Each structure stands twice: as C-alpha cells, then as structure tokens.
Amino acid sequence: MSTPTTSFGREAAAKLARSKNEPAWLVAWREEAGQLASTLDLPKPEKTPIHRWALDVYGANRPGQAVASTAQLPQAITSLLPAEAKGALIVQHNSSVVYTELPEELKAKGVVLTSLEEAARTHEDLLRQHLMTAYQRDEHKLAALHAALWNGGVFLYVPRGVEIEEPIQALLFADDAEATFVPHILVIAEANSRFAFVENVNSAIGDTETTLLHNGAVEVFVKSGAHVRYAAVHHMEKAAIDVSYRRAVLDNDARIEWIIGDLHEGNTLTDTKSILKGNGSNSDAKIIAVGTGKQRVSLTTQAVHFGRASESDMITRAVMTEEATAIINGITKIEHGATKANGQQTEKVLMLSPKARGDANPILLIDEDDVKAGHAASVGQVNAEQVHYLMSRGIAKTEAERLIIYGFLDPVVSEIPLAGIREQLQRILERKLG
Incomplete structure (x- = not known):
C-alpha cells in the first residue's frame, strides 16, 4: 500500500x-x-x-x-x-x-x-x-x-x-x-x-x-x-x-x-x-508538451553559464487543448566571469480551446557585462492568416490547423534520433490532438 x-x-x-x-x-x-x-x-x-x-x-x-x-x-x-x-x-x-x-x-x-x-x-x-x-x-x-x-x-x-x-x-x-x-x-x-x-x-x-x-x-x-x-x-x-x-x-x-x-x-x-x-561548452534544448483534459503542466528549462564563450539555446513549445494549463519557464543565468557567453531562449504556447490556458515566463539573470542574451515568448491561438493561406490552396480548415500544429512541434519531433521512437511520438500526438 x-x-x-x-x-x-x-x-x-x-x-x-x-x-x-x-x-x-x-x-x-x-x-x-x-x-x-x-x-x-x-x-x-x-x-x-x-x-x-x-x-x-x-x-x-x-x-x-x-x-x-x-x-x-x-x-x-x-x-x-x-x-x-x-x-x-x-x-x-x-x-x-x-x-x-x-x-x-x-x-x-x-x-x-x-x-x-x-x-x-x-x-x-x-x-x-x-x-x-x-x-x-x-x-x-x-x-x-x-x-x-x-x-x-x-x-x-x-x-x-x-x-x-x-x-x-x-x-x-x-x-x-x-x-x-x-x-x-x-x-x-x-x-x-x-x-x-x-x-x-x-x-x-x-x-x-x-x-x-x-x-x-x-x-x-x-x-x-x-x-x-x-x-x-x-x-x-x-x-x-x-x-x-x-x-x-x-x-x-x-x-x-x-x-x-x-x-x-x-x-x-x-x-x-x-x-x-567549461569554457566553450554548449547546450541546445528543444522541448515540447501537449496537454489535454484538465492536465496541469509545468515545464522549466534552465541554462547556467560559468564558462567563457559558453552558449545555450532553449526552445520550448506547448499545445494546450480542452481545459489544460501550461506554465512554461525559461531561465538563462550568466554568472560573473562568463565573458563572451551567449544565452538565447524561446517559449511558445498554442491554445486550441477557449478554456485552455498558457503562460510563458522568460527570465534572464545576467551578472557579466560582455555577453549576449535574448528571449522571445508568445501565447495565443492558431494563426488565422496561416489557416486562411492553406485553405486558399484547397486544404480543409481542420487539416490546415493540424498542419500548423504539427509544424509548430516539428523542431523536436524531427530531431528524435530513432525512427521507431519518432513514429511512436507521432502516434501519441495524433491521439492527443485528435
């Protein structure tokens, strides 16, 4: 028990x-x-x-x-x-x-x-x-x-x-x-x-x-x-x-x-x-999540720079349907002494239902002058202009939305290093996204 x-x-x-x-x-x-x-x-x-x-x-x-x-x-x-x-x-x-x-x-x-x-x-x-x-x-x-x-x-x-x-x-x-x-x-x-x-x-x-x-x-x-x-x-x-x-x-x-x-x-x-x-160290993070029902999803991605000329890139993308909620946190921390460091991050949440919720929180904590750092964050619905463009090419609305969602998640899906696991991931996406 x-x-x-x-x-x-x-x-x-x-x-x-x-x-x-x-x-x-x-x-x-x-x-x-x-x-x-x-x-x-x-x-x-x-x-x-x-x-x-x-x-x-x-x-x-x-x-x-x-x-x-x-x-x-x-x-x-x-x-x-x-x-x-x-x-x-x-x-x-x-x-x-x-x-x-x-x-x-x-x-x-x-x-x-x-x-x-x-x-x-x-x-x-x-x-x-x-x-x-x-x-x-x-x-x-x-x-x-x-x-x-x-x-x-x-x-x-x-x-x-x-x-x-x-x-x-x-x-x-x-x-x-x-x-x-x-x-x-x-x-x-x-x-x-x-x-x-x-x-x-x-x-x-x-x-x-x-x-x-x-x-x-x-x-x-x-x-x-x-x-x-x-x-x-x-x-x-x-x-x-x-x-x-x-x-x-x-x-x-x-x-x-x-x-x-x-x-x-x-x-x-x-x-x-x-x-x-270490000096010259490099981190590249790509993360996706899909929420359904009343799921609560909290995703935090972090990069902490100590090494000189170290680089990090973080991309997090979440799709929320029904009443699901996503809290997406990106934290880039550049410590004192990490000169020439470069930290970038992007968080995007796509909401497919009026009751779905998303929150993207980019955070930059910089304790060194000679560095580069940047962030981008967005929370919203499927882009209506993109849907209209695809429909103008003879694609049905539901299929157009599906293509946009899959394109939104593709930066991670396409990078999975085993074909069988990629196929499994795609089956899960199809099931979760209907």
Whole structure:
C-alpha cells in the first residue's frame, strides 16, 4: 500500500535499502536522504500548486521478472521497442531492471551499461563521485524522496574518445500502479566521446483510482570535448503523475542536446537544466508538451553559464487543448566571469480551446557585462492568416490547423534520433490532438 511522505523517513529508507542487500555506504546514504525527506518542503514551481497533487505516495518495491532476451519480455513492453533497434538496450519494469543488452564491440571498448543498483556494487567509485551531485538530495522533498527510493535505474559509462553510432536506449515501463517507480539515469561521457541516448517512459496501469508517481531524475556528465544527444519521450496514463528532474554538467568544449517530448496524459512537472561549467561548452534544448483534459503542466528549462564563450539555446513549445494549463519557464543565468557567453531562449504556447490556458515566463539573470542574451515568448491561438493561406490552396480548415500544429512541434519531433521512437511520438500526438 502507498504511504504518505510524512511517514517516510530515516528508518524506512534504511530498511528498504537493507532489504535489497545494498552496500553499506548506500544504506547510509539513503538513510540520510530519508531524514531529509521528513524535513524538507515540496518545490514551489511558478504558478503551479503541486501541493494539491497526490505526491504523498511512494508505493511498494515491486521488481519485474528478469529475462534473458527481449522475446521473453511482456508483450506490452516489446510493443514499445523499435523494430530497427540494433544497439544497446536496457529495460526497467516497475521497480527493477529486467533486461540489458550491450553489443560485444562496445564492451570491448570499455562501455558500461547496467542498472544503477548493480553499478553501486561494481562501479562504486564512479557512482559515489557523481550520483546526485548535479541534482542534489537537499534541494527539496521530492529530491530527497528520489534519493531515498530510487530503484532499477540506468548507469551508462562511455570511455574517452569512444564514438557510438547506434543510439543507446532505455525503456522505463510500469504496469503496477502501486509499484515504486523511481528510476535514476546516470550518464558519464568521458572526454571526446560521442553518442546518443534515448529514454522512453511509458505505462499500462489501466483505469485505476491509485496514483502512480514517477519520480525520475537524470544526470549527465559531459567531459571535455564530449558530445551527448539526449532524447526522451514520456507518455503515461492519466492516473500517473510525471515528475522529472534532468541535469547536465558540461566541461570545456562539451556539448549536450536535449530533445524532450513531454506527452504524458496526467499532471506533469519537469525541470531540465544545463550547467555550463567549461569554457566553450554548449547546450541546445528543444522541448515540447501537449496537454489535454484538465492536465496541469509545468515545464522549466534552465541554462547556467560559468564558462567563457559558453552558449545555450532553449526552445520550448506547448499545445494546450480542452481545459489544460501550461506554465512554461525559461531561465538563462550568466554568472560573473562568463565573458563572451551567449544565452538565447524561446517559449511558445498554442491554445486550441477557449478554456485552455498558457503562460510563458522568460527570465534572464545576467551578472557579466560582455555577453549576449535574448528571449522571445508568445501565447495565443492558431494563426488565422496561416489557416486562411492553406485553405486558399484547397486544404480543409481542420487539416490546415493540424498542419500548423504539427509544424509548430516539428523542431523536436524531427530531431528524435530513432525512427521507431519518432513514429511512436507521432502516434501519441495524433491521439492527443485528435
């Protein structure tokens, strides 16, 4: 049964860790996080009263059944795997990782792909050096709960100079509404490595009154000269709440691309942040969301510049239908000493119903003189002139509006690095947008 967060603390966290035979250091680490969870407050995202959401559940540890091949996975999972998948793959089912596949040529190059729980035993030094240092346990109650409860998870290590052609895939799937579903993805890209990673979060919990809380986190450490393309598609049912905090830390001349489709059916809280520590580092974030029904969507995208000549670009686009509400926050922070930095951002919300609501909040925080920074924001309906132009070319009004909406979202859809995932995303869009 689910338990209120107010009753979750040090002892409960330590008991859970011991029940999974985790290393002593991790038991103590979780114990500290449990103590923090009992004292910290919830985060306070702009204009989004998440204290009204059912965030007082953490479920029970419900491991999936480990399998030796994808053919042995439940059909609901295999249906989500792209047919053209050739590279590395890791699958989490409810509270545990059940399948991992890493081609031999990548193993020979020193690439590591395993569950985070297994990495705590086999790669302790790397884990302790990086785990929850970009997204910290004491940021707020949800962060502390995540630290105390994370399960399964993904650990990806790519050595210096290794380039991987095929995207590495992680499928995180829940079909038990009472399961603890708290995956943590930790990616370490050593100097001059290059690869793409695709995260697919999905569920099949059916029509239930029980709330499934996905309290997920991503940390990507991009070392000097490395290039990481991180794509994510989130689509769970209305009975689920999607909480996702994403962080990237970039060294000199490092680059990250965020390509995010937040297409969840229920309430959504996401925060995607790049920390540009190194000189010449670069972050490019493209994020879309589609809200239906009475969904509440809070999307925050951030770039914090420390490095000289660092660059960031953030594009967030949301489409709201029916009575859905979107709060879109863009925050560019240029710290003192980040000379020649360039931070740009654009937030756009398209409302398709008189009762839909959208709010775009661009924020620039500049503590250095010799920099460039800019923002653009808009909230409105489908452009009538564009519709009229298409209709004048013989296209029906509904089809004209559909084309405009898809064009509005295309900057993200077209960038997904796997054809199968792009097709899945397009199917979700068609379903959500009618």
